[in-house]
Amino acid sequence: MQALFSLDAGGNGELEGVFELTCSDAEPPPDADLAGRAAELAKAAWSRRPELDALIQSVSQHWDLPRMGGVDRAILRLAAHELLSEDRPGDAVIINEAIELAKTFGTSESPSFVNGILDAVRKRRDAPQPAAGNSGGRRLPSPAKDS
Numbered sequence: 001m002q003a004l005f006s007l008d009a010g011g012n013g014e015l016e017g018v019f020e021l022t023c024s025d026a027e028p029p030p031d032a033d034l035a036g037r038a039a040e041l042a043k044a045a046w047s048r049r050p051e052l053d054a055l056i057q058s059v060s061q062h063w064d065l066p067r068m069g070g071v072d073r074a075i076l077r078l079a080a081h082e083l084l085s086e087d088r089p090g091d092a093v094i095i096n097e098a099i100e101l102a103k104t105f106g107t108s109e110s111p112s113f114v115n116g117i118l119d120a121v122r123k124r125r126d127a128p129q130p131a132a133g134n135s136g137g138r139r140l141p142s143p144a145k146d147s
Helices: 002-008 015-025 032-047 049-059 070-084 091-105 110-126
Strands: none
Touching: 002 032, 002 070, 032 049, 032 070, 049 070, 049 110, 070 091, 070 110, 091 110
16 A cells, blocks of 8 residues: 555656565565565556546545545555455455555544445445446446557
């Protein structure tokens, strides 16, 4: 989450370099397995940023993504990526971990804000999608295409 925040805030360098710097500053330093898993999640979330941002924006009532706090954005991107992943530990685990990150790094409003957005992401993910050609219902935003 801290590496994603740093990159979003205009940090210089590639994700790997930012992630290594973040891990080197951690007390206690993470073990290699944990650091490797965290790096994989951060890299995947950062690469899916346009898709995740569109999804987060679509479920955010009265909040534009740029108006959200940077910490909240980083937490939401990471957790939304996990919620959409096939290999996920479980929705409650993902959302609870995101809330804990929001308590630790965010504002006093961050935990409830993150909880509400992620619950909406989960509901959107689980909602039945309309059949092709049926214009009823809202759909998940389609991934952004690179030019």
